[in-house]
Amino acid sequence: MLEALAEAELGRGRTHPNPVVGALVVSSGKVIARGHHERAGGPHAEVVALRQAGDRARGADLYVTLEPCDHHGRTPPCTEAVLASGVRRVVIGSVDPNPLVHGRGIRRLRAAGIRVDVGVLGDACDAANEMWFKFITRKLPWVMLKAAVTLDGKIATGSGDSRWVSGRESRMLVHVLRDEMDAVLVGVGTALADDPRLTARLPRVAVGGSRVATGVAPRDPVRVVVDSTARLPPTARLLRQRSTAPTLVACTLRAPPARVKALQRAGAEIVRCRADRAGRVDLKDLLRRLAGSPRSWSRVAHASTGASSRAGCGTRCTCSWRPGWPAKAPSPGPDSTGPGGWIRPLARASWTAAGWATICSSRQGRWDRT
Ligand SMILES: NC(=O)c1ccc[n+]([C@@H]2O[C@H](COP(=O)([O-])OP(=O)(O)OC[C@H]3O[C@@H](n4cnc5c(N)ncnc54)[C@H](OP(=O)(O)O)[C@@H]3O)[C@@H](O)[C@H]2O)c1
Numbered sequence: 001m002l003e004a005l006a007e008a009e010l011g012r013g014r015t016h017p018n019p020v021v022g023a024l025v026v027s028s029g030k031v032i033a034r035g036h037h038e039r040a041g042g043p044h045a046e047v048v049a050l051r052q053a054g055d056r057a058r059g060a061d062l063y064v065t066l067e068p069c070d071h072h073g074r075t076p077p078c079t080e081a082v083l084a085s086g087v088r089r090v091v092i093g094s095v096d097p098n099p100l101v102h103g104r105g106i107r108r109l110r111a112a113g114i115r116v117d118v119g120v121l122g123d124a125c126d127a128a129n130e131m132w133f134k135f136i137t138r139k140l141p142w143v144m145l146k147a148a149v150t151l152d153g154k155i156a157t158g159s160g161d162s163r164w165v166s167g168r169e170s171r172m173l174v175h176v177l178r179d180e181m182d183a184v185l186v187g188v189g190t191a192l193a194d195d196p197r198l199t200a201r202l203p204r205v206a207v208g209g210s211r212v213a214t215g216v217a218p219r220d221p222v223r224v225v226v227d228s229t230a231r232l233p234p235t236a237r238l239l240r241q242r243s244t245a246p247t248l249v250a251c252t253l254r255a256p257p258a259r260v261k262a263l264q265r266a267g268a269e270i271v272r273c274r275a276d277r278a279g280r281v282d283l284k285d286l287l288r289r290l291a292g293s294p295r296s297w298s299r300v301a302h303a304s305t306g307a308s309s310r311a312g313c314g315t316r317c318t319c320s321w322r323p324g325w326p327a328k329a330p331s332p333g334p335d336s337t338g339p340g341g342w343i344r345p346l347a348r349a350s351w352t353a354a355g356w357a358t359i360c361s362s363r364q365g366r367w368d369r370t
Contacts, residue, residue: 001063001065001091001093001120001121001124001125002121002124003022003024003031003034003063004022004023004024004034004045004063004064004065004093005022005065005093005121005124005125005128006022007022007023007024007034007035007036007045008020008021008022008036008037008045008065008128009022009036009128010022010036010038011036011037011038011039011045012180013179013180013181013219014038014039014219015037015038015039015040016040016182016296016297016298016299017040017132017135017182017295017296017297017298018037018040018132019037019066019129019132019133019136020036020037020065020128020129020132021036021037021044021045021046021064021065021066022034022035022036022037022045022064022065023035023036023045023046023048023049023050023062023063023064023065024049024062024063025049025050025052025053025056025057025060025061025062025063025087026060026061026062026063027053027056027057027059027060027061032053032056032057032060033049033050033052033053033056033057034049034052035047035048035049035050035051035052036048040074041074041075042075043075044068044069044075044078045064045065045066046062046064046068046078046081046082047075047078047081049062049064050062050081050082050085050087053085057085057086057087058085058086058087059086059087059088060087060088061087061088061089061090061091062082062085062087062089062090062091063091063120064090064091064092064093065092065093065094065125065128065129066092066093066094066096066125066129067092067094067095067096067101067103067105067106067118068082068090068092068105068109069096069098069100069101069105070101070104070105070108071100071101071104073100077105078105079105079108079109082109082114083109083112083114087114088114088115089114089115089116089117090109090114090115090116090117091116091117091120092106092116092117092118092119092120093119093120093121093122093124093125093126094122094125094126094129095118095119097133097136097137098136106118130142130315131298131299131315132298134298134315135291135296135298135299139288139291139292140287140288140291141182141183141287141290141291141297141298141299141300142298142299142300142315142316143287143300143301143302143313143314143315143316144177144181144299144300144301144302144314144315144316144317144318145302145313145314145316145317145318146174146177146301146302146303146317146318146319146320147303147317147318147319147320148165148166148170148319148320148321149165149166149319149320149321150165150321150322156193165321165322166320166321166322166362167320167322167360167361167362168360168361168362169359169360169361169362170320170322170359170362170364172202173320173359173362173364175200175201175202175218176200176202177301178198178199178200178220178221178301179200179202179218179219179221180299181221181299181300181301182221182222182297182298182299182300183221183222183223183224183248183290183297183299183300183301184198184221184222184223184224184300184301184302184303185223185224185225185226185300185301185302185303186198186223186224186225186226186302186303187225187226187227188225188226188227188228188231188232190303191225191227191232191236191238192231192232192233195236195237195238196237196238197237197238197241198220198221198223198238199220199241199243200218200219200220200221201218202218219244219245220243220244220245221245221301222245222246222247222248222295222297223238223243223245223246223247223248224247224248224249224250224271224286224290224300225238225247225248225249225250226250226280226281226283226286227249227250227251227255227281228251228252228254228255228275228279228280228281229251229252229254229255229256229259230249230251230255230256230259230260230263230270231259232249232263232268234262234263234265234266234268235266239263239266239267239268240266246267246268246269247267247268247269248268248269248270248271249263249268249269249270249271250271250273250281250286250289251270251271251272251273251281252272252273252274252275252279252280252281253272253275254275254279271286271289271290273285273286273289283313284313287300287313302314314369315368315369316354316366316367316368316369317351317366317367317368318364318365318366318367319364319365320362320363320364320365321362321363321365322361322362322363350369350370351367351368351369351370352367352368352370353365353366353367354366354367354368
């Protein structure tokens with residue numbers, strides 16, 4: 001199952017809005033075929049592996065990280081391919097939480113006389129698809145809040161520059177993250193201060209980039225600017241650059257129609273959201289719209305100064321920092337520890353510290369919502 005999980009990882013960031021899934025066909029203790037789900041609309045992992053095995057699948061074992069589906073979606077039910085292949089046993093990692101599948105695939109295979117073992121490395125298989133599980137069960141995107149902070153909790157230097165707050169490796173990880181996420185979201189303050197591109201610009205040798213190892217080109221996420229009154233200038237780099245992914249501007253009814261039109265002419269897609277009590281974009285409403293759009297963006301990275309952690313939108317938070325920087329505290333940049341900041345919501349009971357890592361000169365901390 002570990003090998004099937006590694007196979008599943010080859011599809012990470014490309015299967016949207018589907019889960020990552022890997023499968024192996026094993027005969028006499030040897031892997032004779034393997035496959036992963038590459039993209040939505042393409043064949044599912046078990047079908048890829050079974051096709052590769054052909055007649056050799058007869059009497060073999062099929063390992064698959066997620067329960068095979070038993071309904072017609074964009075492809076026929078995988079259970080039919082499994083039954084036709086003649087495998088003797090099916091070993092499953094996760095039970096599919098999708099209400100359309102949930103246990104149906106397992107029951108169908110068992111009813112046909114196939115031995116089915118469920119929950120093998122179940123926790124690891126569930127973790128591989130935690131983002132998709134939230135999306136499919138709650139119709140909300142899985143949100144990662146990310147920030148680079150100084151040792152004294154600032155998110156930018158005194159001049160407002162946030163690029164050099166963390167180390168080189170942390171910045172590279174941001175590009176890996178963008179490549180894997182469906183959407184990346186910033187406040188209009190960041191768009192105005194930094195004029196960012198928010199594209200995935202991965203060098204040839206990236207940290208942990210399975211995609212780089214397999215030679216697949218990086219992919220840009222959809223970019224979302226939270227901008228209640230459409231203050232983003234149509235000349236912003238987000239709208240002028242070449243990218244296969246669109247830039248969305250989320251605003252409220254307060255946004256003047258002329259500014260909205262100018263942004264649309266510049267290529268922006270406008271998402272009209274409800275206003276929160278402060279008259280700003282209601283972030284929960286925005287997330288529901290992202291998940292519910294026909295393109296169902298289900299994994300969102302939010303580089304923000306704390307609004308979404310306060311609004312209860314994040315599932316995971318990562319902070320990165322450069323040890324020993326700045327040498328003199330307090331540094332003069334915008335504060336992330338103030339009432340609008342990052343650190344305070346993380347100290348609340350609803351977040352638990354989940355891990356620490358050192359990558360060359362950068363440190364990473366991770367918190368999960370409990
Ligand atoms: N170190 C890091 O990782 C990192 C990450 C991101 C940004 N930054 C830095 O942060 C600075 C910009 O910070 P910022 O304070 O301007 O924050 P921001 O999150 O970039 O933008 C804040 C703006 O977003 C808009 N907004 C719309 N709906 C909102 C909502 N529900 N809640 C909160 N804001 C909402 C508001 O403008 P409207 O009311 O007009 O809509 C608000 O003024 C820059 O210097 C940037 O470099 C650092």
